[in-house]
Amino acid sequence: MKINSSEYAVSAVREDQYPKDDLPEIALAGRSNVGKSSLINTLVNRKNLARTSSQPGKTQTLNFYLVNKSFYLVDVPGYGYAKVSQKKRQEFGEMIQDYLETRANLKGLIILVDSRHVPSKDDQSMYEYAQYLNLPILVVCTKIDKLKKSQLTKVKANLKKVFDLSYDNVSVLTFSSVTKTHVTELGDWIQEKIAE
Numbered sequence: 001m002k003i004n005s006s007e008y009a010v011s012a013v014r015e016d017q018y019p020k021d022d023l024p025e026i027a028l029a030g031r032s033n034v035g036k037s038s039l040i041n042t043l044v045n046r047k048n049l050a051r052t053s054s055q056p057g058k059t060q061t062l063n064f065y066l067v068n069k070s071f072y073l074v075d076v077p078g079y080g081y082a083k084v085s086q087k088k089r090q091e092f093g094e095m096i097q098d099y100l101e102t103r104a105n106l107k108g109l110i111i112l113v114d115s116r117h118v119p120s121k122d123d124q125s126m127y128e129y130a131q132y133l134n135l136p137i138l139v140v141c142t143k144i145d146k147l148k149k150s151q152l153t154k155v156k157a158n159l160k161k162v163f164d165l166s167y168d169n170v171s172v173l174t175f176s177s178v179t180k181t182h183v184t185e186l187g188d189w190i191q192e193k194i195a196e
């Protein structure tokens, strides 16, 4: 996918704040600090369009980024961050659930997992939830620049311990926002889903 333009559009915590122009949307989900906001920046080739941080819990609202004036990437607060209060976590959970369950414009979900680890219980719940909602899923194993060559072969095996990859409509990519590995394939997947 060729990126011609990208811009921050709007942040939302509830439905009446979502964009109203009826364009397709692709959302990102994953643990805090896994690299969701970084993936957006890498895809659109901007350093700081989506705010990133080495501190988990940076993204706290649904942030809509308009790309090529034709679709939105939706940055979503991460889960599994212990320092976020119970109350906030519940609010995030409900906000994400409302969005994923009701948004007709949503054409696919990118679930990011850290390629160095076996996916967590929360990752598994998100994966099964997306299946239940019948969303096309792209599993992105992030930060592969941090892996030694010998560890690379284990990434898929680690995934399979927790994710049933035989479901329909699931693709898997390894990825790095540092080396931009597989950014072309990421764009291709998005292109395909927003066209469906």
Ligand code: GTP
Binding pocket: 030, 031, 032, 033, 034, 035, 036, 037, 038, 039, 051, 052, 053, 054, 055, 056, 057, 058, 059, 060, 076, 077, 078, 079, 142, 143, 144, 145, 146, 175, 176, 177, 178, 179
């Ligand atoms: P929340 O907003 O808290 O949910 O986090 P996030 O998933 O948006 O993570 P973010 O993109 O802010 O990245 C978290 C940290 O990981 C930052 O310090 C990034 O620089 C770093 N990071 C992200 N992607 C990569 C990657 O592919 N490789 C390496 N080495 N670091 C990365």
Ligand code: MG
Binding pocket: 036, 037, 038, 051, 052, 058, 059, 075
């Ligand atoms: Mg973020």
